[in-house]
Structure formats: C-alpha cells, structure tokens
Amino acid sequence: QQQVKQSPQSLIVQKGGISIINCAYENTAFDYFPWYQQFPGKGPALLIAIRPDVSEKKEGRFTISFNKSAKQFSLHIMDSQPGDSATYFCAASLNTDKLIFGTGTRLQVFP
Amino acid sequence: DTGVSQDPRHKITKRGQNVTFRCDPISEHNRLYWYRQTLGQGPEFLTYFQNEAQLEKSRLLSDRFSAERPKGSFSTLEIQRTEQGDSAMYLCASSPGTGSEKLFFGSGTQLSVL
Numbered sequence: 001q002q003q004v005k006q007s008p009q010s011l012i013v014q015k016g017g018i019s020i021i022n023c024a025y026e027n028t029a030f031d032y033f034p035w036y037q038q039f040p041g042k043g044p045a046l047l048i049a050i051r052p053d054v055s056e057k058k059e060g061r062f063t064i065s066f067n068k069s070a071k072q073f074s075l076h077i078m079d080s081q082p083g084d085s086a087t088y089f090c091a092a093s094l095n096t097d098k099l100i101f102g103t104g105t106r107l108q109v110f111p
Numbered sequence: 112d113t114g115v116s117q118d119p120r121h122k123i124t125k126r127g128q129n130v131t132f133r134c135d136p137i138s139e140h141n142r143l144y145w146y147r148q149t150l151g152q153g154p155e156f157l158t159y160f161q162n163e164a165q166l167e168k169s170r171l172l173s174d175r176f177s178a179e180r181p182k183g184s185f186s187t188l189e190i191q192r193t194e195q196g197d198s199a200m201y202l203c204a205s206s207p208g209t210g211s212e213k214l215f216f217g218s219g220t221q222l223s224v225l
Binding site: 006032034036041042043044045046049089091093095096097098099100101102103104 | 115144151152153154155156159167202204209210211212213214215216217218219
C-alpha cells in the first residue's frame with residue numbers, strides 16, 4: 001500500500017518533443033504528490049508538486065496531470081531540451097509526512 | 112552556500128568499521144530527513160526529526176544505525192559495524208515547516224564498504 005510505481009525506466013526524446021513519465025499509487029490516503037529531478041552527483045531537487053484536489057498543475061514547461069479515480073499521476077515536459085536530461089522521481093506522502101519515492105526514470109533528450 | 116550541506120561527500124571504509132556522516136540543514140528549517148539511495152533506485156526513507164525530536168524510524172534502519180540532532184540544528188548519522196550492503200548514497204534533506212513540502216536535499220554522502 002505504500003508503493004509508488006513509476007514507468008518507464010528510461011526514456012529517449014528528441015529535442016522539442018514531449019516527455020511523459022507515469023506513476024501509480026495504491027494508498028488513497030496520500031495527499032501530496034511531488035516530482036523531483038536529479039542530476040548525477042547531486043541530490044534530488046523539487047520540480048513541481050500537486051495535491052489531489054486539482055487535476056492539473058502547470059509550471060513553465062512542466063505539467064502534472066492527476067487522475068484520482070485511477071490513482072495515477074504523470075509528468076509532462078513540453079519542448080524537451082538537452083538540459084532536461086536527468087533522472088526524474090515521482091513521490092507521494094500522507095499528511096506531507098515522509099516521501100515515498102518511485103524507482104526513477106532516466107530521461108535523455110537528444111539534439 | 113545556503114543549501115543543505117553534507118560531509119563528507121565520499122567515504123570508503125572497510126567492513127566492520129564505524130562511520131559517521133554530518134548534515135547541516137538550511138538555517139531555521141525545522142524538519143530534517145535522512146534517506147538512502149542505491150544505484151538505479153529512488154531514495155528510501157530512513158528517519159526524520161522535527162527540531163531535535165526523532166519522530167520516526169524506518170524498519171530499514173537496523174540497530175546498527177543511529178541518528179541524532181542534538182540541538183535541532185545539524186544532524187549526524189552513524190553506522191556501526193558496516194556491511195557491504197550499507198554501500199549507498201546517504202541523502203539528507205530539510206524543510207521549513209512540519210512536513211515534507213518544499214523539501215531540499217543535499218548532495219549526499221557516497222559510502223563504499225569494502
């Protein structure tokens with residue numbers, strides 16, 4: 001019930017394309033869903049986050065789509081750039097307590 | 112640098128030795144978390160503090176692991192009698208409030224147990 005399942009494991013996208021990463025959760029009590037970006041040798045950095053009372057949140061080129069009934073949420077990166085090449089983690093928490101992370105998606109954007 | 116600071120960045124030790132890592136959170140951040148990350152995996156929760164109080168410990172945290180945050184500022188994570196399975200990146204994170212919103216991570220301590 002505490003798991004967050006993330007797919008795909010890796011993703012290759014051409015510059016200017018759309019990158020889509022998906023996550024599914026089981027615990028319907030989760031109430032906070034962030035996405036983190038991690039570059040090699042660095043800790044994860046918060047990218048964007050959503051609460052279950054909204055279905056979509058957009059910040060610049062990054063959008064979270066949230067489907068409460070399906071218990072799924074996804075990250076969309078529009079106009080993907082080589083600088084977006086990193087590992088992306090979804091996460092979930094209850095009462096914004098400890099974060100439970102997905103297994104990560106390695107994104108490579110080629111020029 | 113006003114981010115989360117971790118020391119050392121890298122630690123190589125022999126099996127059976129004790130190691131201690133330090134984390135300096137962002138100033139005035141009340142929450143401090145420790146996570147462990149192995150290659151190709153997401154961070155796994157170990158423990159967290161609200162000020163100086165340790166509020167939760169993961170079942171992953173065996174009794175060889177101990178964490179402290181004595182004055183509600185910096186924190187230490189000690190691993191006694193290290194095992195090869197302890198090899199991982201140990202990440203510290205802090206947040207300004209009472210939860211994991213706006214969680215800022217340090218760059219981690221990479222532990223290699225030979």
